[in-house]
Amino acid sequence: xxxxxxxxxxxxxxxxxxGLGGIVGFLSGMFGVGxxxxxxxxxxxxxxxxxxxxxxxxxxxxxxxxxxxxxQLRRKGVDFQMGTVLLFAGIAGSxxxxxxxxxxxxxxxxxxxxxxxxxIFLGLIGAMxxxxxxxxLMRSRKPGGAPIRRAHVHSWxxxxxxxxxxxxxxxxxxxxxxxxxxxAVGFLAAIMGVGxxxILVPAMIYLLGxxxxxxxxxxxxxxxxxxxxxxxxxxxxxxxxxxMLALLLILGGVIGAQIGTRVGVRLKAEQLRIxxxxxxxxxxxxxxxxxxxxxxxxxxxxxxxxx
Amino acid sequence: MIRxxxxxxxxxxxxxxxxxxxxxxxxxxxxxxxxxxxxxxxIYGAVKREAPPPDGGPLEVIVTVEGPSTPVAVRRKDxxxxxxxxxxxxHVDSAPSFYAVATTGPLNHILSDIDNLRYGITIERVIxxxxxxxxxxxxxxxxxxxxxxxxxxxxxxxxxxxxELTEDTLFRTDVxxxxxxxxxxxxxxxxxxxxxxxxxxxxxxxxxxxxxxERFIFNLAxxxxxxxxxxxxxxxxxxxWGASAAFRLIRT
Numbered sequence: 001x002x003x004x005x006x007x008x009x010x011x012x013x014x015x016x017x018x019g020l021g022g023i024v025g026f027l028s029g030m031f032g033v034g035x036x037x038x039x040x041x042x043x044x045x046x047x048x049x050x051x052x053x054x055x056x057x058x059x060x061x062x063x064x065x066x067x068x069x070x071x072q073l074r075r076k077g078v079d080f081q082m083g084t085v086l087l088f089a090g091i092a093g094s095x096x097x098x099x100x101x102x103x104x105x106x107x108x109x110x111x112x113x114x115x116x117x118x119x120i121f122l123g124l125i126g127a128m129x130x131x132x133x134x135x136x137l138m139r140s141r142k143p144g145g146a147p148i149r150r151a152h153v154h155s156w157x158x159x160x161x162x163x164x165x166x167x168x169x170x171x172x173x174x175x176x177x178x179x180x181x182x183x184a185v186g187f188l189a190a191i192m193g194v195g196x197x198x199i200l201v202p203a204m205i206y207l208l209g210x211x212x213x214x215x216x217x218x219x220x221x222x223x224x225x226x227x228x229x230x231x232x233x234x235x236x237x238x239x240x241x242x243x244m245l246a247l248l249l250i251l252g253g254v255i256g257a258q259i260g261t262r263v264g265v266r267l268k269a270e271q272l273r274i275x276x277x278x279x280x281x282x283x284x285x286x287x288x289x290x291x292x293x294x295x296x297x298x299x300x301x302x303x304x305x306x307x
Numbered sequence: 308m309i310r311x312x313x314x315x316x317x318x319x320x321x322x323x324x325x326x327x328x329x330x331x332x333x334x335x336x337x338x339x340x341x342x343x344x345x346x347x348x349x350i351y352g353a354v355k356r357e358a359p360p361p362d363g364g365p366l367e368v369i370v371t372v373e374g375p376s377t378p379v380a381v382r383r384k385d386x387x388x389x390x391x392x393x394x395x396x397x398h399v400d401s402a403p404s405f406y407a408v409a410t411t412g413p414l415n416h417i418l419s420d421i422d423n424l425r426y427g428i429t430i431e432r433v434i435x436x437x438x439x440x441x442x443x444x445x446x447x448x449x450x451x452x453x454x455x456x457x458x459x460x461x462x463x464x465x466x467x468x469x470x471e472l473t474e475d476t477l478f479r480t481d482v483x484x485x486x487x488x489x490x491x492x493x494x495x496x497x498x499x500x501x502x503x504x505x506x507x508x509x510x511x512x513x514x515x516x517x518x519x520x521e522r523f524i525f526n527l528a529x530x531x532x533x534x535x536x537x538x539x540x541x542x543x544x545x546x547x548w549g550a551s552a553a554f555r556l557i558r559t
């Protein structure tokens with residue numbers, strides 16, 4: 001069934017979009033990532049103009065995150081205190097990101113900037129996660145069992161001031177590390193047009209030492225608000241949010257997210273991390289290939305106003 | 308008085324003005340609705356003559372359809388430090404979003420360069436790219452690239468031999484408008500040619516407009532962007548919550 005999108009001004013197959021939304025929703029529910037880093041490149045691929053893809057992707061992320069967070073909420077998987085700290089820092093970081101983004105746009109290199117951020121951050125985080133989770137998988141398979149994991153590993157992080165109790169996470173740490181992480185994620189989210197879950201999830205696990213149980217719900221909580229902020233910004237500044245496209249993606253996405261959340265609960269944390277890291281690495285390599293392989297058509301045409 | 312009128316008519320019309328186009332189109336407006344998937348327009352017509360056909364070469368017909376024009380930026384990728392990045396760019400003043408030329412025969416056989424320049428018939432003559440030479444080396448290649456990219460996208464089409472001409476009088480052609488149409492006025496021009504010269508021409512317009520839901524969404528996004536953004540968010544949140552609730556119902 002072909003459907004004409006009013007803002008993107010292209011005709012697309014409605015079932016294709018529903019399917020895309022479903023797959024991305026499934027992954028987002030399973031891993032607790034918003035799915036923006038998948039949906040945006042996929043939309044480029046089916047011919048949606050990049051500006052519309054980025055803005056509409058943000059809108060879709062809101063829906064799949066709301067759906068995911070509700071499922072997590074019933075499992076008591078959301079640390080609201082931590083979420084709020086991350087959120088406020090995230091919006092501050094996002095504002096800085098929007099500012100940097102506008103500078104890059106003026107320099108005419110925004111495409112390259114976005115592509116390079118994707119390659120570098122997705123590549124780094126994917127590789128780190130893969131290495132870490134493979135190592136812990138090996139350890140658990142070794143005869144004699146896994147080494148005893150201590151609940152609290154004390155490091156320099158615990159010496160910082162402004163300590164705060166995060167009850168749901170069982171942590172008593174300074175607010176400075178979560179605030180810095182939130183700001184960094186908000187900054188990257190604004191630049192890359194994504195929610196930032198793929199950075200937030202590993203950061204919470206490895207840097208803050210939060211229990212895996214609350215990581216997914218808390219990151220979804222933060223992503224809802226950061227991507228809502230992004231959607232409004234795009235709608236107001238460039239009118240590039242396509243409601244029709246978003247609704248189709250959401251319809252597929254919310255169903256996928258529900259299934260994904262249930263599958264994610266059944267999988268072991270290590271398996272989940274390996275899968276997510278492989279997914280992140282694949283996207284990173286795909287974008288890197290675009291930068292390295294000689295393109296078929298060296299020229300590109302963009303409608304626009306004269307400078 | 309009559310003589311004066313005849314003089315005005317003789318001056319206003321191209322040389323050998325005893326042939327006049329009478330034309331029609333299968334539709335003069337295209338509505339873009341939610342299920343829009345391209346549209347085919349039949350353009351037909353006849354040659355009206357007060358006198359027998361003049362001597363000279365055979366009659367030829369050219370039909371052009373031109374979508375709204377916008378300025379465009381054409382960028383070229385170059386390899387910088389091992390990666391492909393947009394390096395040089397050229398700004399073209401005006402290029403149509405859609406352009407189709409349908410003819411009765413090969414363009415270089417039926418149309419002279421002078422008349423092509425004068426009437427702006429082929430796509431190269433429609434694109435306005437003044438002063439691009441100063442913007443980059445080999446600026447001409449950017450214009451060629453623009454033609455190539457848009458031809459590959461199906462936006463620019465040359466349909467040589469696709470106009471059927473019967474008995475030097477009746478002609479018809481079908482022009483397919485793609486599904487990625489832009490809104491606006493589409494200019495249809497019809498030319499009669501003899502000996503590579505234009506002997507008569509006519510201009511008509513097809514209005515392409517979004518209708519219904521498409522219109523409503525587009526207008527809201529343009530006129531009330533903040534409300535539009537908030538509505539999008541509310542829809543997203545409701546859909547997210549709805550699916551969650553529905554799934555719980557199914558499970559219990």
